Amino acid sequence: MSTQAQASAALAGAEVISLRDYQAGLVTEVRASLKAGRRRVLAYLPTGGGKTRVATAITQMTLSKSKGRVVVLANRKQLVHQFAAALRAAGLDVGILQGENTHGLHHRVVVASIDTIHARNCIFGDVALFIIDEAHACAGSEKYRALLFRYSRVPCIGLSATPFARGLGKPYPELRGPLFEDLVIGATVQSLVDAGHLTDLEIYAPSSPDMTGAKTSRTAEGEQDYRQADIEEAADRPELVGDILRHWLKLAGGAKTICFASSIAHSQHIVEQFRAAGVTAEHLDCYMDDETRADILRRFERGDFTLLSNVSLLSEGFDVPDTSCMVLARPTKSLTRFLQMIGRILRPAPGKTRALLLDHSGSVERIGHPFDDLPLELCDGNANKAGSRKDERKKSEPKPCPKCKFVRDAGVHECPKCGFKPQRQSDVEVADGELVKIDRKAKKPATPDRKQHVYSQLLQVCRAKGYRPGWAANQYRAMFGVWPRGLNEVTATPTQELLSWLKSQQIRFAKGREKAGVSHGAV
Known part of the structure; x- marks a missing residue:
C-alpha cells in the first residue's frame, strides 16, 4: 500500500482516496516543498484536474500525522x-x-468562509x-493576507487553476518572505486533454463587440480588464444578441450550454431571445435567494432546460460535466477570468466528444x-514583469475562418473545418455570406494593448x-493612422517585427528622396 493509502487508512471510517499519477505526483511535490522549510506553497492544476481530490488526500495525511486541525478556506x-x-464523501x-x-466547529476539519473569519475575528x-481554495484571490485580498500574517508559522497550501495573479510571490515583512514561496505544477491543460482527463475544445468566433476606446481598471487579481460600464455598453446590443442565437442554432445543435453575459440585463436579453426561438433557457444572478439559485442549478443539472445564462456567478465552483457548449458574450482582457470561464465546459462526460466555445467577445483573438x-511562475508584483509574462504566453495568434468562423492558428491557410481557402485580394480575406473582413497583413489585432x-x-x-x-509619434501614426493619444510613456524592447517594419519605412522614404540625394541609415 502506498504512503498516501496508509495515511488515509489510518483514519477511521475514511475512504482511501485513489489519485491519478499526476495528482499523486503533485501531492508528493507539495509535501517535499513543505519539508524543505517553505511555509506557503501554491499548487497548480487546471480546472477539472482534481484539486479537491488532491486536497482531500493531503487532509487525510495531515490528520493521521498530527493532532492539530485542518482548516480549508474559500x-x-x-x-x-x-x-x-x-470531504464528507471521503468519510x-x-x-x-x-x-x-x-456548525460542527469541534471537528478536526473545518471548511470556512474567509469573510466570516474576518468579520468575527476568529482565532484558531x-x-x-x-488549505486555500482558489488561492489566486489571496494576492488582492487584505482578508487573506491578514490571516496569513497572523498564522505565518502554520503551513499553508493554496490551490489554483490560475496562479498568475499579480503579487502572489510578493514579499511581505510580516511573513519574512513572499506571500507564496513556491509554485508546484501538477499538469498542464494540454497534457490533461491528451490523456483524456479533459475534453478537447473547438472554437468559433462570430461577431464581437467593438471595444475601441473602452477604458480598463485593475481586477482583484492585479490584471487589467475592461470597465464594467464599457462592457455593458458595447455588448448589450440587439444585433449582437440576435447573432448569438443565430450562431448557436447553427453550430451547437441544442447542446447543454452555459452563457457568460456582460451584465444582468444582457443575460436576461439573451435568455429572452432563446425563449422566443423555442429554446428552454434560464437566467441566474447573485440577487436571487439561495433556494431559487439552487433550484435553477438542480434543474439545469437534470437537463430540464438547455441554456443557463449568468454574468460571473458560475466562473468558479460550477461543475456540470455534460455541459458541452459555452457562449462567451462578455469581453475580457483578464487571463484569469478567461480561463476560469472556459474551464466550466472542459470536464469529460459520457458521450461528450468535445466542448464548443462560441466566442462573441473577441477574447480568444485578444488573449x-x-x-x-x-x-x-509566481509574480512578485512588478508591473513590467507581469506584462512580459503575459506577452510570453501568446504563442499562437488564433484567427476565425472568414467563412465558417472556426478559430484556427494564423499560419493555417486552409480551414480544417470547412476547407475554405481565402484568396488574396487587396490583402483582405473575403467570404460570401456572413462575414467579417480580416486583414491578412495584421499578424496581431490592433487592440489597445497592441498599440501601447x-x-x-x-x-x-x-x-x-x-x-x-x-519621431516615435510620427512612426506610430504611419502604422495606425492616428496619433498616440492617451498612451503611457514607457519603453519596451523592440521586436524584430517592428525593426523590420522601420527598415522598410526607411527604404521607402529613401527611395522617395533619392533624387534629392538624401540618405538615411538603417535602424
Missing part, C-alpha cells in the same frame, strides 16, 4: 459547501464556519494546516487559445538612437 459560500461535501467529519450556516489555536502555455506595446517599442528606438521626441 471566498464564496458555494465553494465552502462544495468543498465540505467532497471525514467536517464542520462549517460560514455565516448562519456555522490548534491548526496543523491551512490567445485557452490551451496555450501559461505564465506559470508598439508605441513603447518606438519610444525605446527613439531614445536609443537619439531621435527627436516627435
